[in-house]
Amino acid sequence: EDQVTQSPEALRLQEGESSSLNCSYTVSGLRGLFWYRQDPGKGPEFLFTLYSAGEEKEKERLKATLTKKESFLHITAPKPEDSATYLCAVQAGGGSTLGRLYFGRGTQLTVWP
């Protein structure tokens, strides 16, 4: 069965303290890996899509990378406004699963001043 696992479940960082979030996946025929940010009580906000191993994408203090089995979301010099839950999701295969996103449980990031 397709599975997405995120670690750690929660992460507390001091402002400026860089770190990485992990997303490991076991799916048949990965077609895309997605990172979203979610604030409490709100819908997920799209951050990045990665399609193939070795691909990297950056946006402000965030950088996402992809290998054959996992993805990392690197946060450089985080600020308190980066506090949120970060969700990883994959699209895989085809047929009846076409377009379906499989999500991990997320990493809850807290950045304190």
Place this chain on the structure above:
Amino acid sequence: DAGVTQSPTHLIKTRGQHVTLRCSPISGHKSVSWYQQVLGQGPQFIFQYYEKEERGRGNFPDRFSARQFPNYSSELNVNALLLGDSALYLCASSLAGGFDTQYFGPGTRLTVL
């Protein structure tokens, strides 16, 4: 440009009742997907629609149904509500529903008493 819109924002129902949730996709997007997010979990796929046809269905009972209209908006219906249906219901919009990026709305918070 307007993003994905959902209505209502919040809803309180009692067990056994029926509920209808509504979603309007981003202009130009022809596919809508529905997800259920229970507190502390990642979103779980319920349905995907493209050009008014159901493209995929997740592991949810027949009490859950949906449809898409000619203007690409969508409704999610849930019959015979159970306490366990309490969740944040998310609508996601994408261009064609294949391996496209999905953009989420703010969600509808359903509470079943």
